[in-house]
Amino acid sequence: MKNIAIFASGDGSNAEAIAQHFKDSTIACVKIVLSNRQKAGVHERMKAIDIPSITFSKEDWKDCSAILSLLQDNNIDLIVLAGFLCIIEPSIIKNYKGRIINIHPSLLPKHGGPGMWGHHVHDAVISAGEKESGITIHYVTEEVDGGEIIFQDSCPVKPDDTATTLASRIHTLEHIHYPLVIEKILK
Numbered sequence: 001m002k003n004i005a006i007f008a009s010g011d012g013s014n015a016e017a018i019a020q021h022f023k024d025s026t027i028a029c030v031k032i033v034l035s036n037r038q039k040a041g042v043h044e045r046m047k048a049i050d051i052p053s054i055t056f057s058k059e060d061w062k063d064c065s066a067i068l069s070l071l072q073d074n075n076i077d078l079i080v081l082a083g084f085l086c087i088i089e090p091s092i093i094k095n096y097k098g099r100i101i102n103i104h105p106s107l108l109p110k111h112g113g114p115g116m117w118g119h120h121v122h123d124a125v126i127s128a129g130e131k132e133s134g135i136t137i138h139y140v141t142e143e144v145d146g147g148e149i150i151f152q153d154s155c156p157v158k159p160d161d162t163a164t165t166l167a168s169r170i171h172t173l174e175h176i177h178y179p180l181v182i183e184k185i186l187k
């Protein structure tokens with residue numbers, strides 16, 4: 001049985017989709033959810049399905065030793081970023097090399113990199129007049145959104161799309177594919 005840790009800063013719909021997918025799995029389970037935001041919606045979602053979620057401080061994130069101990073104590077095999085807005089500290093990348101993945105709501109390398117998160121990504125896609133967007137699941141390296149791509153899927157950008165309507169279409173794709181890609185990696 002493999003153990004997953006999810007890092008999330010926001011609503012947590014991906015964290016929930018992943019946790020539900022592995023609920024009765026014999027392959028893996030979501031052991032713990034970590035967040036940099038006490039008020040992130042992910043905590044309520046995890047509480048409702050009995051998965052421990054904790055908030056760490058800015059100091060803990062900078063130092064990282066307590067977070068690394070927590071990951072090690074929970075025998076974490078894979079770190080899954082799901083709407084996590086902090087840059088991953090080099091010591092975490094070093095200790096979990098090739099075992100950290102992220103999901104980005106565009107077809108990387110388009111519309112990625114520092115500052116490209118949430119509605120900023122969808123606004124950029126719409127402003128660029130893209131006819132399609134999508135999701136990218138990739139390994140995490142020290143370059144923001146720059147690691148090896150594992151999976152992509154696309155969806156149309158409609159002429160009357162707003163960042164909200166496009167985000168909703170993208171979320172549907174994410175909830176379908178992220179759990180399946182994680183399962184494939186862990187197998």
Ligand code: GRF
Nearest residue numbers: 010011012013014083103105
């Ligand atoms: C997702 O669109 C993901 O691609 C991006 O942040 C969003 C998180 O959404 N990295 P949620 O918090 O999982 O609902």
